[in-house]
Every structure is written in C-alpha cells, then in structure tokens.
Amino acid sequence: MAQMNSQVSELLEKALALSTQDRGLLISRLIESLDEGPAEEGVEEAWAEEIERRVGDIRSGRVKTIPGEQVLREMEEEFPDVE
Secondary structure: OOOOOHHHHHHHHHHHOOOHHHHHHHHHHHHHHHOOOOOOOOHHHHHHHHHHHHHHHHHHOOOOOOOHHHHHHHHHHHOOOOO
16 A cells, blocks of 8 residues: 555544544545546436435335345355455
8 A cells, every 4th residue: 555645644643533524524535526528418417316216116015125134144144255
C-alpha cells in the first residue's frame, strides 16, 4: 500500500473523528469527485426507475428480503479466510 504523506494522514485522522453519518457524506462526496465528466444521459433516471421497481417488488411480496445477519453468517461460512 502506498505511504500517506503527513497532510493526508492528518486529514484521515480528522475524518475518522467525524460521526458515522458525516463520514458517509464525506465518502460520498469524495467518490463523486473521482467521476470525470458529466454522467451519461439517462443514467440517473434509469437508476431511479430500477430502485422504484425493486422497492415495489419488496413491498408487494414478490421478493423476500434476507436479514443482514443471515447474509453475513452465510458469507463467513462460504469465505472463512476473508477478513
């Protein structure tokens, strides 16, 4: 892994002191900043439609959700060497 310079290290220390919500917002903005150029036309609308469809499937009962604890347990069983 690349070594962090002092400025990045100091920034990371400050970021880790933020609340979980604020760290999430910071991560989101940093990821957005990595995108070069404008989003392809229609991408946002396509994602909105897909999210709406999936939420509808869950609410109508067409799709059953799996508790997160069960998913994590199954992943640990499937991939015991992954940390």
